[in-house]
Amino acid sequence: MNTNIVDLISVTREVSWLSWGVQYFFLIGLSYGAFFMTLPAFVFGRKNMEKTGRLALLIAITCGIAAPVALVSDLHQPGRFYNFYLHFTPTSWMSWGSFFLPAYVVLLLIYAWLIYRPDLELQASNRSGMLARVSALLALGGSESPKAIKVLGYMTMFSAILVATYTGSEMAVVRARPLLNGPMMPLLYLLTGVCGAAGLGLLLNRIIADASESVSDNLNRVLVVFLGLTILTVLFWMLTGLASQSASGMVLMRLATEYNPFLFTLLWLALCTLLPFLLIINKQYKTWWLSGFLSVAGAWLFRWSMFIDGQRIPKTGAGFNDYSIPLGTEGLLGIAGTLGLWLLLVIMITSFIPWQGSKQDTSV
Amino acid sequence: MEESRRKFFKGIAVAAGTTALASTARVSAATKRPMGDASHRWGMVVDLRKCIGCQACTVACHMENDVPIGKFRTIVSNYEIKIGNKTRSVVLPRLCNHCEDPPCIPVCPVKATYQRDDGMVVVDNSRCVGCAYCVQACPYDARFINPETNTADKCTFCVHRVEAGLLPACVETCVGGARMFGDLKDPQSQVSKLIAKFPTEGLRPEMKTRPQVYYIGLDDRFNSKVEGTPSLWKREEALGEEVES
Numbered sequence: 001m002n003t004n005i006v007d008l009i010s011v012t013r014e015v016s017w018l019s020w021g022v023q024y025f026f027l028i029g030l031s032y033g034a035f036f037m038t039l040p041a042f043v044f045g046r047k048n049m050e051k052t053g054r055l056a057l058l059i060a061i062t063c064g065i066a067a068p069v070a071l072v073s074d075l076h077q078p079g080r081f082y083n084f085y086l087h088f089t090p091t092s093w094m095s096w097g098s099f100f101l102p103a104y105v106v107l108l109l110i111y112a113w114l115i116y117r118p119d120l121e122l123q124a125s126n127r128s129g130m131l132a133r134v135s136a137l138l139a140l141g142g143s144e145s146p147k148a149i150k151v152l153g154y155m156t157m158f159s160a161i162l163v164a165t166y167t168g169s170e171m172a173v174v175r176a177r178p179l180l181n182g183p184m185m186p187l188l189y190l191l192t193g194v195c196g197a198a199g200l201g202l203l204l205n206r207i208i209a210d211a212s213e214s215v216s217d218n219l220n221r222v223l224v225v226f227l228g229l230t231i232l233t234v235l236f237w238m239l240t241g242l243a244s245q246s247a248s249g250m251v252l253m254r255l256a257t258e259y260n261p262f263l264f265t266l267l268w269l270a271l272c273t274l275l276p277f278l279l280i281i282n283k284q285y286k287t288w289w290l291s292g293f294l295s296v297a298g299a300w301l302f303r304w305s306m307f308i309d310g311q312r313i314p315k316t317g318a319g320f321n322d323y324s325i326p327l328g329t330e331g332l333l334g335i336a337g338t339l340g341l342w343l344l345l346v347i348m349i350t351s352f353i354p355w356q357g358s359k360q361d362t363s364v
Numbered sequence: 365m366e367e368s369r370r371k372f373f374k375g376i377a378v379a380a381g382t383t384a385l386a387s388t389a390r391v392s393a394a395t396k397r398p399m400g401d402a403s404h405r406w407g408m409v410v411d412l413r414k415c416i417g418c419q420a421c422t423v424a425c426h427m428e429n430d431v432p433i434g435k436f437r438t439i440v441s442n443y444e445i446k447i448g449n450k451t452r453s454v455v456l457p458r459l460c461n462h463c464e465d466p467p468c469i470p471v472c473p474v475k476a477t478y479q480r481d482d483g484m485v486v487v488d489n490s491r492c493v494g495c496a497y498c499v500q501a502c503p504y505d506a507r508f509i510n511p512e513t514n515t516a517d518k519c520t521f522c523v524h525r526v527e528a529g530l531l532p533a534c535v536e537t538c539v540g541g542a543r544m545f546g547d548l549k550d551p552q553s554q555v556s557k558l559i560a561k562f563p564t565e566g567l568r569p570e571m572k573t574r575p576q577v578y579y580i581g582l583d584d585r586f587n588s589k590v591e592g593t594p595s596l597w598k599r600e601e602a603l604g605e606e607v608e609s
Binding site: 004007008010011012013014016074077081084086087091173176317319 | 471492493494509
């Protein structure tokens, strides 16, 4: 800190990308992260990965449906969202995103529907009443369609890559925010998104599924790789930043050591990234709840750190602006609301859709 | 019979089409954006040797543009600097720089923010979705979300006054005559003459935005992010309950 200059009067802008934005980036990251984990089972034909794939699919669709709600809510004029479609702007990543995101969600839902169809048909024949009728209607004959699933899988994969690219690039191009401005942003969103999805899978496998060891093993394998890559990427960002004195690397170092070391370094990097990595690499599988929770929290904290703390770094003035999370719709309520919506979607899907496959339905 | 029915439907189709086209044309004529006169390029020169940091410009801007309390389209940053054993005050009026390459425009996902032919960067707040992407992209912290309109807000160079032949409110009210406004395309304008006569600098040259607010007497320590001791008080504390209400 330069004590020869004292900032007496300056403008401090409030955070204008709100907690809804953090929730959107968190949920969509978990969604595409989980979707990628469905590919081995349903597109690449790895039958031993089916259980993992089905759990991942549940995460992908629940987070994928909740995410756009959070995104629209982050607009200060949400009722004008139609302007995105009336005034396409090719120079804006956000404008591209307004097309990529619905394409991804729609393709993901069709992909999920094709996977659930035979199970819906089975549910229709095993159950009675309204659920059977709705299941029969949704099943549309219920035939297996592996080729269509494959095609839809590739199409959804393409759209998921576009969503991952746009969400990261949207921030990476903002030169006025050196913390966000760099190629590391899209990569870290992708890596932490997969970590969060795998962590959530670890939790849901025990809480709402049958606590399968093979699913846990698969998710732990994904976690260890992606947590490891996250740590390496951040270290690479820090070291190259220091070596080249790049604006992005230097501001990251200041975030980690000066602006908010508690949140970034201690909570995110040490507790929510390094600790689960060490737990899993040392085969501490009994602490699945800890590794799972910390990985999900890590995906969220990384986004909070980039989004909210990134906006707390003044562009023209000195220091690090104060921020306390508001209790209303501009803060805590946004977080609680989107998580509540996600929970509702999980309850609805697990209650009415045979998401675990035919085994689930016959066991009922 | 068949022939006349066909003619009847054809007539209806033509009439409907014509009406739709006419109404579309009317709507687009009514919503056509004011683009200004391309023969001008409006800009500002701030002579820091004359600025006394009185904030009259800040107040005038608030009064003229009905800026919500706690928000600013312009402000005079004030610093205390130490040179040896002496301290002195440094003032720096800040506002939108109406850049030649404005980074706020390409990011806007709905083309709500645009540059007029006369160089002024403005926001169509009837289209703005309030995504705040432009707020992030502006390197000068010149933009904010107006809590009353829930859209992006910023200095417009008082476009409504300029179009009526008046000066921007901040220029009109400037006590020391530090702010000067005019046509940069006109070599005889006061601003052009000042730029020709004195060395001038724009803020944050590293951002390559080609700002059109020129400063005379700008200390190098202040043309980019000012790394000093942060403000001694918080905005909310300084403004009290007015901000919260």
